[in-house]
Amino acid sequence: MEILLVDDDQVDRDLVKRTLKKSSLEVNIVEAVTVDEGLSHFRENVFDLILLDYRMPRRDGIEMIVELRNEPKDESTAIVMMSASENEELALECIKAGAQDFLVKSEISEPRLRRAILHATTRFELEKQLYLTYQKVKQLAETDTLTGLPNRYLFDESLKQAITSNRRSSHKLALILFDLDNFKYVNDTFGHDVGDLLLQRTVSRVQSCLRGNELFARLGGDEFAITLSNLTSIETASQVAKRIIDVLVAPIQIGTTDIHVTVSMGIAIHPDNGNSSEELFKHADIAMYRAKKQGKNQMSFFEYEMQQQFMSRVVIEQELREAIHTNQLELFYQPVITLDTGDVKGFEALIRWNNNGITRSPDDFIPIAEESGLINALGLRIIEDALSTVSQWNQKYGKEFTIAINISSKQLRDEVLVEKLRDGLEKYGLKPELVELEITETALLHDTETVSATINQLHNLGCKLALDDFGTGYSSISHLREFPISIVKIDKSLMPLSEQDAKHIALVRGLTSMVSILNLSIVAEGIEHPHHAELCKELKISRVQGYYYSKPLPKSDIEQRYVITQ
Incomplete structure (x- = not known):
């Protein structure tokens, strides 16, 4: 077992090392006398356990725990905090900060230290498994399983945050809603398996039109949404929409079948068309309905003047x-x-x-x-x-x-x-x-x-x-x-x-x-x-x-x- 021992007191370090040698554990100990030295060792090596003194010069043990838990290393490490103090509130503070156990130095003995190490490493493994499970559940809760895109829940939450952030700037934010024209016909004619493949390949093409910093989500069925933030002009939104329409011109081949995909798109702008996510969704949905009513395979702004400006540019082009x-x-x-x-x-x-x-x-x-x-x-x-x-x-x-x-x-x-x-x-x-x-x-x-x-x-x-x-x-x-x-x-x-x-x-x-x-x-x-x-x-x-x-x-x-x- 690789152990990092961080303690500025030589006598206390010698006590811990003697006690570990008496145990049945096979250990290799690296010593550090300051928090900074301990962090340096941690970044250069892999440890199974850190034995950390609470009271250290300049920076205490809790500060080191905070930094350790924010390190980008994949290998995480169990921590046992040690202190000369018997204060129970201090022990709880160390546990809350991220330590797995707390030892009073006066109580250190071979059985007590060995038990603390085993308990801490076991507890840490359980915490890690629990966190991984949480991450998987969180991903399932926020991700569309068919396309891998964010789902409606995550998109709603992200849009609310983007609007809040946009209120503090002089920029604009665009919400683009679109769905596939006649998607029901594809499902009815070729089956849902083909429909699913069509959605996946449509998503892949749409992603090729994006820069990567936009939020692109599947809201459900064949309906999708894109948020464009920090816009200085609504022209950016029309350009993105036009790229998506253009990239779908070529048919998508599934098996031996070529399927032609078109989309109808509605665009609403914050703050011009609404000051909340609910208003933007409503107005983008109205604009998308207008695009369908006008013949599909096109985009429409919610605001008439914006639409006229866009159409004028289309005609000029x-x-x-x-x-x-x-x-x-x-x-x-x-x-x-x-x-x-x-x-x-x-x-x-x-x-x-x-x-x-x-x-x-x-x-x-x-x-x-x-x-x-x-x-x-x-x-x-x-x-x-x-x-x-x-x-x-x-x-x-x-x-x-x-x-x-x-x-x-x-x-x-x-x-x-x-x-x-x-x-x-x-x-x-x-x-x-x-x-x-x-x-x-x-x-x-x-x-x-x-x-x-x-x-x-x-x-x-x-x-x-x-x-x-x-x-x-x-x-x-x-x-x-x-x-x-x-x-x-x-x-x-x-x-x-x-x-x-x-x-x-x-x-x-x-x-x-x-x-x-x-x-x-x-x-x-x-x-x-x-x-x-x-x-x-x-x-x-x-x-x-x-x-x-x-x-x-x-x-x-x-x-x-x-x-x-x-």
């Missing part, structure tokens, strides 16, 4: 997908002016979408393109058109115009971006140094290995990297230091509202001074008034763009007004 496929989107170009000469240095390519007479702002469809994954296809189309256009102008008119192209943060994770850009440069014979790739500070906040590698590969192609929207992000200086940025574009929102706008003027001065010290090129955006141009001249900003010079124009207009005449 569908139309955008078609627009990319049929090449309906058009690039406009805004001249970038060399300030000291007034000549056009190059252009920024800006996407425009006129859909059946309705002009959609990029602010409306670019976020949807990013969320839906369409941004990669759209971005490659923009790169292709922009490179082709500026190459034609340069070759036709003997120019060396630059072209600035905006790159989304999602594109920086696209494995084919660098390859496609390289191919485009070779295809159109365009010098890489004439291509400026504009990256926002927000994109650099998601600094993953993939993003960093892509940025360095773009730089290695010879293209110039521009930090867009400078001054509006979170850590501009660190970005200028850590990434191969050669151009900084001062955001238009920083331009002074008037010649008396001292605050914005000082801000632009400060940013310009800092960037100049770093020896980087500066482009000022949003030049809309003469006083903007004068400020930029005073600060020796090399290039500018904005409505004061020209708004973005179609390719043909730019060629006539700015390319041919230069």
Whole structure:
């Protein structure tokens, strides 16, 4: 038997060791004179029993018991507490803290010590078995046996806690309820065994759509629930719901049978749609009923305005997908002016979408393109058109115009971006140094290995990297230091509202001074008034763009007004 003896008194330790040697027990004793030394031995070795003195220097025995019971080790150990005190309240306190027995040192004898050890180890084994049984019963009480998901009871309790926590924050919480459309037909046609397999495989697919920090539960039958916490926008809930609907498009094969599964989903938001779990459940259930009534295989928000917002995004995504496929989107170009000469240095390519007479702002469809994954296809189309256009102008008119192209943060994770850009440069014979790739500070906040590698590969192609929207992000200086940025574009929102706008003027001065010290090129955006141009001249900003010079124009207009005449 491996025993850890923790006692600061040498005489008492010798007494215990002599007594143990007289017993019939085969023991190996490791000694410690402080709580910290005892804990160190415990973490490095496996013990069957700890004999622990109550009164120790600096930290007493009960403190050691508390730490021992919170240790992550799988091997648990029985504890016998020893003390010179005969106080019964102290003995009870030690037992309550987690010791299995209590010995008064003056009563230590071979029979008494041997009996205490045997009683403590036996009692501890019984406690451990009881705890394991409790854990199994708790798991059975809280887990759905068919799918392994939390059951209705655990979900209800967890949702109440999540709502309580959410009340203390400014975030939103979403409750998504969904069930399988026509599940009764599957059970009636193929039998309950097939129905059970269908539920299990549906759960597996749904789990692939989740990040892992959501609470996903089976409420009973074919009804499920998901809680999404700490949301800054309800769009996250619609994205998760859409992923689930999409992942179930492919049929589920059970044996030789392909079964098509669709789901109807209802979403309620805390605190918008209710302040209690009961209210959220009721409203999510109403929304799910509405989804079924509208034709199934879809989702519905409880609140009408939220639903309208979601449906609007769905329509835009569908139309955008078609627009990319049929090449309906058009690039406009805004001249970038060399300030000291007034000549056009190059252009920024800006996407425009006129859909059946309705002009959609990029602010409306670019976020949807990013969320839906369409941004990669759209971005490659923009790169292709922009490179082709500026190459034609340069070759036709003997120019060396630059072209600035905006790159989304999602594109920086696209494995084919660098390859496609390289191919485009070779295809159109365009010098890489004439291509400026504009990256926002927000994109650099998601600094993953993939993003960093892509940025360095773009730089290695010879293209110039521009930090867009400078001054509006979170850590501009660190970005200028850590990434191969050669151009900084001062955001238009920083331009002074008037010649008396001292605050914005000082801000632009400060940013310009800092960037100049770093020896980087500066482009000022949003030049809309003469006083903007004068400020930029005073600060020796090399290039500018904005409505004061020209708004973005179609390719043909730019060629006539700015390319041919230069």
